[in-house]
Amino acid sequence: MPDVQSIREAFAEASSFLDKSGCNEPQRSSQLLLEHVLGLSGAAYYMALADPCPPAARAAW
Numbered sequence: 347m348p349d350v351q352s353i354r355e356a357f358a359e360a361s362s363f364l365d366k367s368g369c370n371e372p373q374r375s376s377q378l379l380l381e382h383v384l385g386l387s388g389a390a391y392y393m394a395l396a397d398p399c400p401p402a403a404r405a406a407w
Contacts, residue, residue: 354395356380356407383407 364372383406
């Protein structure tokens with residue numbers, strides 16, 4: 347994830363990867379994974395989509 351700038355970009359990258367890998371629900375799976383890595387859930391996740399992806403989350407991602 348070195349080129350990813352925002353949480354939204356991380357979501358798009360993960361969704362695309364999971365879709366190509368044959369995941370049944372790539373968008374939902376990407377959201378759940380990001381929520382876990384970022385320590386966010388629900389509305390807090392959606393509010394943070396435009397935020398820069400924190401360095402610690404980049405390393406975990």
